[in-house]
Amino acid sequence: MLVFANPVFLWALTAAAIPLMLHLFQRRKTVVTPFPTLRFLKVAQKRSSSRIRFENLLLWLLRTLLLLTIAMAFAVPVLRSTNGASWLSRTRRDVAIVLDASYSMNYEMDRGKVWDICKDAAAGVIGGLFPGDRVCVYVAADTPVPVIEKPTTEHATVIQAIRGLTCQPGSSKLDETIAMAVRALEQQEGRREKEVYVMTDGQAIPWQGFRDAAKREDLPSSDKKATLSREERDKISFFALMAGAQQPDNTCPSDVKVSPSLLLSGQNARINVRVAHTGAAKQVSVGLEIDGQERGRRSLSAEPNAQGTLEFAVGGLEPGVHIAKIVTPQDALPEDDNFLFLLRVRKQLPALIVGPQEATRYLKAALAPGAADDSVKQIEAAELESIDLRDYQAVFLCDVFPLSGQAILRVEDYAKTGGVVIVFPGDRADAAAYADMKILPAQPKGSIDIPVESSARQLKRLPNQKDQVVNFNLSLPPGTVPTVALKRALTFGDLQESAAVLVTAGDNTPFMLGRAVGRGRIFMFGIAANRDWSTFPLTAFFLPVVHQLIRQGAGASLQPPHLTMGANIPVNEAIPNYREDDAINSPSGPPLSVKDGGNRVFVIESLAEPGIYTRAKSTSGQPEPVLAVNTDRFESNLTPITPEELTQWTGFKRLLTAKDPEELTRLIDEFRNGRSLAEVFFWIALLLSLLEWWFANRTLRSQTGATEKLKVDLSGKVATS
Amino acid sequence: MSEEGIGAYLNPAQMAKLNRLALNSRYVVEGTLAGRHRSAQKGASTEFADHRSYMPGDDLKRIDWKVLGRTDKYYVRRYQDETNLRVYLLVDRSGSMNYSSGEHKTKFNYACTLAAAIGYVVLKARDAVGMYIYGEKMDAALPCKNSFNELNNALKILQGYKPAKGTAGADVMHQIAESINRRAMVVIISDLLDNQPEIIKAIAHFRKNLHDVIVFHTFDPVELTLDIKRGAEFEDLETGEHMIADPRTMAKEYKDLMGAFIEEYRSACSEMKVDYRLVKTDEPVDTFVRAYLEERKRLSR
Numbered sequence A: 001m002l003v004f005a006n007p008v009f010l011w012a013l014t015a016a017a018i019p020l021m022l023h024l025f026q027r028r029k030t031v032v033t034p035f036p037t038l039r040f041l042k043v044a045q046k047r048s049s050s051r052i053r054f055e056n057l058l059l060w061l062l063r064t065l066l067l068l069t070i071a072m073a074f075a076v077p078v079l080r081s082t083n084g085a086s087w088l089s090r091t092r093r094d095v096a097i098v099l100d101a102s103y104s105m106n107y108e109m110d111r112g113k114v115w116d117i118c119k120d121a122a123a124g125v126i127g128g129l130f131p132g133d134r135v136c137v138y139v140a141a142d143t144p145v146p147v148i149e150k151p152t153t154e155h156a157t158v159i160q161a162i163r164g165l166t167c168q169p170g171s172s173k174l175d176e177t178i179a180m181a182v183r184a185l186e187q188q189e190g191r192r193e194k195e196v197y198v199m200t201d202g203q204a205i206p207w208q209g210f211r212d213a214a215k216r217e218d219l220p221s222s223d224k225k226a227t228l229s230r231e232e233r234d235k236i237s238f239f240a241l242m243a244g245a246q247q248p249d250n251t252c253p254s255d256v257k258v259s260p261s262l263l264l265s266g267q268n269a270r271i272n273v274r275v276a277h278t279g280a281a282k283q284v285s286v287g288l289e290i291d292g293q294e295r296g297r298r299s300l301s302a303e304p305n306a307q308g309t310l311e312f313a314v315g316g317l318e319p320g321v322h323i324a325k326i327v328t329p330q331d332a333l334p335e336d337d338n339f340l341f342l343l344r345v346r347k348q349l350p351a352l353i354v355g356p357q358e359a360t361r362y363l364k365a366a367l368a369p370g371a372a373d374d375s376v377k378q379i380e381a382a383e384l385e386s387i388d389l390r391d392y393q394a395v396f397l398c399d400v401f402p403l404s405g406q407a408i409l410r411v412e413d414y415a416k417t418g419g420v421v422i423v424f425p426g427d428r429a430d431a432a433a434y435a436d437m438k439i440l441p442a443q444p445k446g447s448i449d450i451p452v453e454s455s456a457r458q459l460k461r462l463p464n465q466k467d468q469v470v471n472f473n474l475s476l477p478p479g480t481v482p483t484v485a486l487k488r489a490l491t492f493g494d495l496q497e498s499a500a501v502l503v504t505a506g507d508n509t510p511f512m513l514g515r516a517v518g519r520g521r522i523f524m525f526g527i528a529a530n531r532d533w534s535t536f537p538l539t540a541f542f543l544p545v546v547h548q549l550i551r552q553g554a555g556a557s558l559q560p561p562h563l564t565m566g567a568n569i570p571v572n573e574a575i576p577n578y579r580e581d582d583a584i585n586s587p588s589g590p591p592l593s594v595k596d597g598g599n600r601v602f603v604i605e606s607l608a609e610p611g612i613y614t615r616a617k618s619t620s621g622q623p624e625p626v627l628a629v630n631t632d633r634f635e636s637n638l639t640p641i642t643p644e645e646l647t648q649w650t651g652f653k654r655l656l657t658a659k660d661p662e663e664l665t666r667l668i669d670e671f672r673n674g675r676s677l678a679e680v681f682f683w684i685a686l687l688l689s690l691l692e693w694w695f696a697n698r699t700l701r702s703q704t705g706a707t708e709k710l711k712v713d714l715s716g717k718v719a720t721s
Numbered sequence B: 001m002s003e004e005g006i007g008a009y010l011n012p013a014q015m016a017k018l019n020r021l022a023l024n025s026r027y028v029v030e031g032t033l034a035g036r037h038r039s040a041q042k043g044a045s046t047e048f049a050d051h052r053s054y055m056p057g058d059d060l061k062r063i064d065w066k067v068l069g070r071t072d073k074y075y076v077r078r079y080q081d082e083t084n085l086r087v088y089l090l091v092d093r094s095g096s097m098n099y100s101s102g103e104h105k106t107k108f109n110y111a112c113t114l115a116a117a118i119g120y121v122v123l124k125a126r127d128a129v130g131m132y133i134y135g136e137k138m139d140a141a142l143p144c145k146n147s148f149n150e151l152n153n154a155l156k157i158l159q160g161y162k163p164a165k166g167t168a169g170a171d172v173m174h175q176i177a178e179s180i181n182r183r184a185m186v187v188i189i190s191d192l193l194d195n196q197p198e199i200i201k202a203i204a205h206f207r208k209n210l211h212d213v214i215v216f217h218t219f220d221p222v223e224l225t226l227d228i229k230r231g232a233e234f235e236d237l238e239t240g241e242h243m244i245a246d247p248r249t250m251a252k253e254y255k256d257l258m259g260a261f262i263e264e265y266r267s268a269c270s271e272m273k274v275d276y277r278l279v280k281t282d283e284p285v286d287t288f289v290r291a292y293l294e295e296r297k298r299l300s301r
Helices: A007-025 A039-074 A114-127 A155-163 A174-186 A205-216 A230-235 A357-367 A381-385 A405-416 A542-556 A643-650 A661-673 A678-698 B012-018 B065-071 B107-124 B148-160 B169-179 B196-208 B221-225 B247-271 B285-300
Strands: A002-004 A031-035 A077-079 A093-100 A134-140 A144-152 A193-200 A237-242 A250-259 A269-278 A282-290 A293-302 A306-314 A320-327 A338-346 A351-354 A376-379 A394-398 A420-424 A442-449 A456-461 A483-485 A488-495 A499-505 A509-517 A520-525 A566-570 A583-585 A594-596 A602-607 A611-616 A624-630 A654-658 A710-712 A718-720 B037-053 B075-083 B086-092 B128-134 B138-145 B185-190 B212-219 B232-236 B242-245 B275-280
Touching: A002 A007, A007 A039, A039 A678, A039 B242, A039 B247, A093 A114, A093 A144, A093 A155, A093 A174, A114 A155, A114 A193, A114 A237, A114 A661, A134 A155, A134 A174, A144 A155, A144 A174, A174 A193, A174 A205, A205 A643, A237 A661, A250 A282, A250 A320, A250 A338, A269 A282, A269 A293, A269 A320, A282 A306, A293 A306, A320 A624, A338 A611, A338 A624, A351 A357, A351 A381, A357 A376, A357 A394, A357 A542, A376 A381, A381 A405, A394 A405, A405 A420, A405 A509, A405 A520, A420 A542, A456 A509, A488 A499, A488 A509, A643 A654, A654 A661, A710 B247, A710 B275, A718 B275, B012 B107, B012 B285, B065 B075, B086 B107, B086 B138, B086 B169, B107 B128, B107 B148, B107 B185, B107 B212, B107 B285, B128 B148, B128 B169, B138 B148, B138 B169, B169 B185, B169 B196, B196 B212, B196 B247, B212 B221, B212 B247, B221 B247, B247 B275, B275 B285
Parallel strands: A031 B232, A093 A134, A093 A193, A193 A237, A237 A654, A351 A376, A351 A394, A394 A420, A420 A520, B086 B128, B086 B185, B185 B212, B212 B275
Antiparallel strands: A002 A077, A134 A144, A250 A269, A269 A306, A282 A293, A282 A320, A320 A338, A442 A488, A456 A483, A456 A499, A499 A509, A509 A520, A566 A602, A583 A611, A594 A602, A611 A624, A710 A718, B037 B075, B128 B138, B232 B242
16 A cells, blocks of 8 residues: 655646646747758658657656656655554554574574574564553474463563573474464454564474465364464464574484394494484584593585485493484584484393293203303292392293282283283193283183194294284294194184284194283293193204294383483383382483373373483482483474465465564564655656656757768868768 | 958958969860860860861961872861860859858858959969859859959959849859850859759750859858757748748758758769869868869869
């Protein structure tokens, strides 16, 4: 909308008629000039009349336009982008400030951190409001945080609150926060202009929520609270300050994978590192530190806006938990230059064998071939009620049924929390003795004696079936033919949920069954662990099968080497051998709040701080590292959003984007007061006057005619050129 | 102009500059006196012309005895006659000749001065000069004389005329062409602002009678360029017609037209072997005449 600051000067537009009036009422003062003959003049006038008429028309247009432009310039036209507000911004307005608090806002620029620039800009926006204007502030972090929830006129308080804000180590959800801010503005009464100011670094990722929401809009289950309606996008004015670098440069380790996942003492660990890079291609030096000592350094050619991988090989690690760190060179965003993870090195995998001596003899010999091996313990079934099973990777139950109810509960609890239970039947129990243990893959129905002529059976690994949860690879030494001679075998009823027959003896006699129980596994054999039912303990593949079962147990309860910040982390999964009385301390010191989720499941409500979390056991005062937590490196991708993407993703009708606070101030001024076009009109007037001067005088400049082309020498001789 | 005759147009210094110059005809002429110009007649010069058969009455001294010895026939030798040059000055006093842009003489005044200079040069070479003055009609016809007194008298008569109102250049020229009965040199001093084809025909009439014709096409410089800085109401000097125009806006078209007008005369004169010269009134007469005669002398070698 075009309005005028000095409309009185619009009267001067009538001056545009001056050239025409002068032309019409000009009194020509001519001097009578004798001339030899008029015949050439008449013809020349006739020939030039159309040209002169055209030139005069152009000249008249130029002069009229010039006078119009000058009059318009003095009237100070102002171009306003809104038409709802009254003139000179004397309207009340409700303003929401949305601050992006992701850690990418810590990017260091020449004029300071982006976060500080944005806070200053926010304070500047509030400072530019009139006393009756209301303002609220929201911080876009992993979840929207209302700093000043309801719009208030206490501007000083709001500025003070903004000054006290700190940048969060996580990511930000701008879409949800903006939606929340818009809702806060809409709840206010009164007819006011509503403006939302988003202070961010210009990174594309926080805006992707808008893009994804647009895709979800058609779905009936979309969360409408987190998205803005078309009407809201059209009605409210949005200002975005993209204060970050136009061409950011950032390199960070984004992920680490350790193999093998179960690391035993003496084994070499291979550490695969993924390095993310934003910016132009360059050479990056990546280091590996373990327990504070550098253990390796590799060079990587980082491609523009891409990820690269490299690998470290580490050997000779002592048993225990080692704090490891991948380090990239320090850059403008130091928050993501380190990537922490834990290397848990185990000396051995402890196993518990429960059962009488005669039933467990072969098993104990297979697992602990040495005379004394601390990793394997054999107890009687009666002791099962008093021993803490969580100290063992696997529990072998050999001919222990029937068990007491307490013992069954302990075994089931152990399995559900990540343990592995391997059940071998025996002669002491009939099929009904197994009925109390509900977690078995299938309930035994009885046993059958197998004739000698059909006793030789080849073990067959059944391929994974659909929806099969338990997987087991019968990987045997080369050349081994898995054949056993069966004397007796259990028969089973229907398979339980998440259970499967993994190995059969012959075509259809179940030999080994498996079932996923909670986070753990339970395996059940159809034969006893000694020679009474089969020759299985004497075969060459008895030992590898048993070891694989223990390793599977260790793998099933394996803790990840690192975690990403977040909420509701299951403690049992994240921390090995967690006990209720363990205190988990955050990197900065305060203990974490661990919530009992019921059914013996504990969760950490929030891992809000990157670093090494430690556990202090009640029995010993020495804290041990249990969690390595890193920021979500998704946020480290600093690729800026383009104005086209911003418009397309957000769908905001009235969106103004500024690259720095000064431009934001100018945009706000132009938006509220309009953009003055007086200077533009003066420039046009100057241009027109120059054009008029040139055009009006071109006729006065010498124009070579045929007379001047005649060459007349001193003697009067004429020669044409 | 207190002096009369040639002194009114040429000062002694100018006459001194013109002293050693001569106006030679490019063709044979017919004069009444012996002179240094080739005559159409056979006469008593030393330059051999041809033989012809002896006829009774011929002077015996002219018999070529060598030819008689070779052929046994009587032949007499004939020699090229030499005569004086008769130059007729045609001075235009039409209304358009009364123009001056202000800084220079009027074209008529310039034409008179030019006629005086040419006449002086002709008489200094002992040739004869006559004069025709015309405007709307033949005003004066002065016969050829080889006397400075006669030139003075002619110039006095010329001095007494002022430019006329109209022009009848073509008709007068035809009349003059008919009146000059022997081959002579005709010098036309005019702006030739008349019916162009008729003027060209009149010039052709002179050439048809085997006269050597020189045209001094006289212009004021402003006439050629229309270099007038402001709009004006122009008055035709011959018809008295008025016209308002802005010369700045139509200068180019005017110059093109004037260029075509001059070129038409130049090409016509070139075809008729008439010596066409464009004279501007801002050039000193003596300088122009000297340059012209030297150029003419160089071309006649």
